[in-house]
Amino acid sequence: MHLLTYAKRNPALAEITFESALSGKPLKPIPMEIVLELGAKQQLHRLMPKNCPGSPAEQDASDDFTVAIINKGSFTQLQMVAQATGLLPNADAIGFIRDHEFRIRKYREAFDRIEGLYIHLRTAADQRLQRLRQEEMNYKSGVLKMSPKEWLTKQQRDTAQTQGILRALRYFTKLLDGLRILQTTPEAAPPKEPADN
Numbered sequence: 001m002h003l004l005t006y007a008k009r010n011p012a013l014a015e016i017t018f019e020s021a022l023s024g025k026p027l028k029p030i031p032m033e034i035v036l037e038l039g040a041k042q043q044l045h046r047l048m049p050k051n052c053p054g055s056p057a058e059q060d061a062s063d064d065f066t067v068a069i070i071n072k073g074s075f076t077q078l079q080m081v082a083q084a085t086g087l088l089p090n091a092d093a094i095g096f097i098r099d100h101e102f103r104i105r106k107y108r109e110a111f112d113r114i115e116g117l118y119i120h121l122r123t124a125a126d127q128r129l130q131r132l133r134q135e136e137m138n139y140k141s142g143v144l145k146m147s148p149k150e151w152l153t154k155q156q157r158d159t160a161q162t163q164g165i166l167r168a169l170r171y172f173t174k175l176l177d178g179l180r181i182l183q184t185t186p187e188a189a190p191p192k193e194p195a196d197n
Contacts, residue, residue, distance in 0.1 A: 070178035072098050076177055080119070081168040085161065087124040088168075093117060112177040118172040125165050132158055 017029045055121035075098035082091040094117065101110035139151055146154065 012120075070175070070182065072102070073184065074175055074178065078168070078171045081171050082121065085121065085125075085165045085168050087128065087165065088117065088121050090117070105182075107179050107182040111176060111183060112174060114172065118169070118176065119166060121165070121172065124192065125169070128165075143173065 015025055075094055078099075079091055079094040080087045082094060093113065096108050097113050101107075101113065135144060139146060
């Protein structure tokens with residue numbers, strides 16, 4: 001999922017320029033027809049505050065809005081970072097959800113299953129943190145016999161894994177936010193599968 005903000009529109013070239021909502025960097029202008037195509041495929045969604053003031057017409061006229069793009073690649077990226085943590089043995093389920101619930105637009109079911117995996121990873125991460133704290137206490141008290149060099153290597157390895165876990169949790173949160181938005185959109189027909197030759 002990518003969060004973008006509307007920057008400007010060039011009517012003469014029928015293009016729209018977006019900026020990254022996180023970095024503020026402008027992206028390459030996108031032709032209007034591609035923007036409309038992404039919207040038709042439900043891969044481009046407009047996010048609005050729950051209590052946005054003004055009438056719908058006034059909201060539509062506003063130039064300040066954020067869009068979220070979620071596609072199969074969002075699930076693939078999540079699966080990769082989740083597998084890299086080593087704490088989610090059933091990370092392959094993310095690919096299954098991508099190819100089944102998400103593909104046929106059962107967004108509620110996809111959300112529930114992804115949320116279950118997120119809770120599993122978060123629980124495993126909390127248990128790991130408790131174990132690391134206990135190991136540190138044991139090392140300082142002399143119960144855990146390791147040389148300073150071995151301890152430093154272990155800390156570096158643990159820090160790298162912690163960063164990977166935090167990254168995976170962020171990916172989970174972004175995907176869940178996107179699926180939550182998709183649940184509010186009208187149910188559409190599943191995309192057509194390519195015909196077999």
